[in-house]
Amino acid sequence: MAQKRFQAPRGTRDLLPEDLVLIRHLERTAHRLAASYHYLEIRPPLFEETRLFQRSLGESSDVVEKEMFTVPRRGRSQDPGEAFTFRPEGTAGVARAYVEGGFAARAPLQKWYYLGPMFRYERPQKGRERQFSQFGVEVFGAAGAAMDAEVILLCLRFFQALGFGEQLEVRLNTMGDPEDRDRWREALKAYFEPLLDGRCADCRERFQRNVFRLLDCKVAACQEAIAAAPKLRPLLGAESGRHFEEVLAGLQALGAKVVEDPGIVRGLDYYTRTVFEVHYPPLGARSALCGGGRYDGLVAEMGGPPTPGVGFAIGLTPTELALKELDLPPKADLADLKDALKPQIYCVALGEEDRAETLALTTELRDAGLTGIELDARGKSFKAQLKEAGKRGVHWACLLGSEERASSTVVVKDMQEGGQEAVPRAEISAWFFQRQAAASTGAALP
RNA sequence: GUGGGUAUAGCUCAGUUGGUUAGAGCACCAGAUUGUGGUUCUGGGGGUCGGGGGUUCGAGUCCCCUUACCCACCCCA
Structure with a gap:
């Protein structure tokens, strides 16, 4: 190029009319399914006060620590907390809207969904962008395991509606209540500390940042140590233990394929009890299509009354890629959108x-x-x-x-x-x- | 942040051991006698070979730097 030309910022892409055939099909599938379960759409702003994310996702989370698109506020101090940040995920903003709107007092049960762009300042790669869209669902005010099951099933149905087959599976785990989690964290730290010398560099890093993630290490040498690591289940309180069993049973009763997976450890601080991912194993390394879980402490953390919550987020780009790879959905599903071109x-x-x-x-x-x-x-x-x-x-x-x-x-x-x-x-x-x-x-x- | 790969027309790519005005296909534009497309034919526009520096009589072709993009790791949707 003789002259330096303009180009889309790194990690972003133009969704051209042709691309939008598939994307709009994903979107309308999401809207239809949400309507069927009677979840109502909500559209919080694309940016929020930076401190909202710091508070909800956790200061030490990767997202907050190094992946936020932050813009300083004019005339304010240089304190990063004073700035605005383009939302790196949807839950924090939706929870803020719930608190700000006073729903806890006037209509505590709210089932919401959102669809739109998120921003993370990270290194792009296949299926990972700096601007990407998510379809997410958040339910506030329902503490029972039945709602965990409903949310997970809705997520599953989304992929089924797009043509994903029998091999779809839910990987389920529990992080326990905060007290359980604290006990477990201490137990893990105590267990791994003397073993650190034998661990990979990543695991030594994880030990400092977030011991839980050490459990998901793929390095062979670490596997044995992980296998013998303390388990959460014995430390689980009676309530949260029963909750987990109920979610599991509830999903099985609905015919969902569920596997328990202690390696599912979400990176955000707000999760409590249920955490899950939906996988499609034929996709191999990028089989994870959706992540979510319960966050019973989040609303209170934001200054609202204690209110349970549960939800998930689906990345539209990974879904889009997977559909192309699997040659889905059926052509007839896209025919009208294609004709409109x-x-x-x-x-x-x-x-x-x-x-x-x-x-x-x-x-x-x-x-x-x-x-x-x-x-x-x-x-x-x-x-x-x-x-x-x-x-x-x-x-x-x-x-x-x-x-x-x-x-x-x-x-x-x-x-x-x-x-x-x-x-x-x-x-x-x-x-x-x-x-x-x-x-x-x-x-x-x- | 770490590692690796790539960088020639809008797109997909050729460009031999460094040597005359850098090519092809597709796409685009205009024509092939007066009111009819999709095939075919003819012609045309469009690249200073990502950028900078160096080696050389001479570099798209060798060396260095840089930038961008891609892939993987970390992490995640």
């Missing part, structure tokens, strides 16, 4: 003197409520207009010349079948309505 009707002017009338015809069809109506925008010749229509895959071309004007008709040419017929000018909209309705085009509108 092509004009349905292309109005063609025979000569220069026919352009005004062609524009009038185009406008009439558009005003009538038909979709996908186009005409030449570049002063092309008659032949070139037809060529253009053919190239763009239009269904019908409306030909308008002196003969048609004289007889008040329009020649409608079927660009796919090849035939053509003269339709009275006055009946043209109705003529198309009959056929478009039959083809049920326009269903792709948002």
Whole structure:
């Protein structure tokens, strides 16, 4: 490049019309499913006070420590907590909205979902971007295991609706209540401390930052030590132990494939009790499609009354990649969105003197409520207009010349079948309505 | 933050042991006699070979630096 050209910032990408076929299908699947479970949409701002994330995700979490997109506030101190940060995840903002809106007092049970962009300043790689979208769900005010199961099932159904098959599985674990967790953390620290010399560099680092994550190390030499590490289950309080069993039983009763996985340790501080991921093993290394769990202390942490919560977040990009890899969803599911990329009707002017009338015809069809109506925008010749229509895959071309004007008709040419017929000018909209309705085009509108 | 890979037209790529005005396919634009597309044919626009420095009579082709992107690790959606 001779001149340095502009380019999309690292870790971002342009979602072009073609890309949006699949993405919009993901989005509408999310909306439909949420409606079916009666979760209502919420749209918090894309940025929040930095301290909100520091508080909820935990100061020592990777996200807060090195992945936040933060902008200083004008005229404020340099204190980082005073700044704004583009949301790195959805739960904190939604929980803040719950507290700020006073829902705990007036309508404590709220089932919400959101769909939109998140931002993390990290090194991009396949399926990981600095701006990415998530579909997430948060339920406040329901403490019972039944709600954990409902949320997890909803997550599962989302992937099933997209065509993922039998191999979908839920990996379930519990982090216990805060007291359980504290006891476990101490036990792990005490256990690993004398063994640190034999651990990999990453594990020594994890020991300092977050012992729990040491349990998920893949290095062979660490595996044995991990296998013998203290387990949470014996330390679990009676209540949280029973809760875990109930979630497990509840999911199994609904026919979900669930495996217990002690390696599931979420990186954010706010999780309590249930933590889970949804995996699709055929995807290999990137089989994790969704992560979530219970966060009973979060609302209180934010200054609201003690209120239980549970939710999940699904990354749309990994899902998108997985769908492409698996050649899903079924083509028929995308047909309407794909069709919408092509004009349905292309109005063609025979000569220069026919352009005004062609524009009038185009406008009439558009005003009538038909979709996908186009005409030449570049002063092309008659032949070139037809060529253009053919190239763009239009269904019908409306030909308008002196003969048609004289007889008040329009020649409608079927660009796919090849035939053509003269339709009275006055009946043209109705003529198309009959056929478009039959083809049920326009269903792709948002 | 760590490690590795790549960088030639809008896209996918050729460019021989360094040597005349850097090529192809696709895409794009315009034509092939007066009112009809998708095939075919002809012509056309478009790259100073990511950027900078060096070696050389001469570098897209060798060396160094740099930037961007990609992949993996960490972590995560």
